[in-house]
Amino acid sequence: MNILMDKNIKYIVESLNKSRASDGVSIMEVCGTHTMVISRYGLRQIIPETINLISGPGCPVCVTPASDIDTILEITENYDISLFTFGDMLHVPGSKSSLYDKKSEGKDIKICYSPSDALNFAKKNPSRKVILLAIGFETTIPLTSVIIKRAYTEKINNFFIYNVHKLIPEALETLLKDEHVKIDAFLCPGHVSAIIGSIPYKSIAEKYRVPCVISGFEPFDILESIDMIIKQIKDDRYDVQIQYNRVVREEGNPAAIKLIYEVFDKTDSVWRGLGNIPDSGLKLKEDFLRFDAKIHFPVKKIKSKEPPGCRCGDVLKGIKKPFECKLFSKVCRPDSPVGPCMVSSEGSCAAYYRYEKLKA
């Protein structure tokens, strides 16, 4: 399909060409699904060359550090538990093995579609200890919060979470403070923002003078958002705009936000590539600590190492494009991934491999 056949898209591309972003503008998309759409529809190729689209830390699987993967692997090794996880986590390499390896060895590792699956299994199997690998950004965190409150109310005592949830705005600020990273504007994630709204980006946009536009997921949405960013830059404005206004409201989803902070408090969190970011993670409030798998299933800390040669850290910060990793497509491919950015269906390396390999 040639998307330029679409008259709305043609119009917006013409508008972008006319606006002539002269000096080279770097726009980071902070959502793995945006990365996929940009690659899949070849949007990089139809916009002016002066606009550089870079992928950020928007894939939850990719930003989970090796140390967490290793700890989870140790838990499955040392305790007789049922672990529920989203499918993408299965193949992420830890220092020595992956969850897939453990599953092949006979460990009880189940793929879930919804976090409810894990709680329902725990209810049906009271003699099994069940751990949900709670991963994801603000889109997913309210789901875990609902599940924890439900387990609490229903007094389910064989259910636990291994929590690696992370918060997006704090990561954006860390990237902006990094002198190696050049970001002029953010294409903000649509479904994270469906929960948090546009307000959390306001102080970031003003303080660092970066336009932020919350974008939908159609090619047209992304192009229109880029156009909105370029217009802001031209007018010397640093606002937060909502392009995806059919779903995102300024205040987000207040019911969901309330639930998150009934269950969790903010805490520091380590991101692959970005390191420790203050207040970018969540910890269970005291009332809910009995669901914390890290407390109930202690394991020896092992020295974690990143896969040798993998540049995921730089890819996640937007310093390197996947093509610039020496292993890309030679050694590291979706069928034999070296790093998480190639494993996850939303990882930047996977997106570039799948749709842009030949254009490199």
Added chain:
Amino acid sequence: MCLAIPAKIIKINKNLAEVESMGIKKEVDITLVPDAVKGDYVIVHAGFAIQIIDKKEAANIENYFNEYFDGQKH
């Protein structure tokens, strides 16, 4: 994994709703959208409705997703 899908609410029973999306019916949890009523379109992520969609736009989104998934098969 943040992919979320639009669906129409057909029936509500406490915290659960029957929704239809691209001809497929399923059950989703609506705890996070307490204002949702029958006939609303919602964005569904991992078995939960996370936000109500502006009605006028819902049909357009569905078209896009049909095309997206169709395209993924090739």
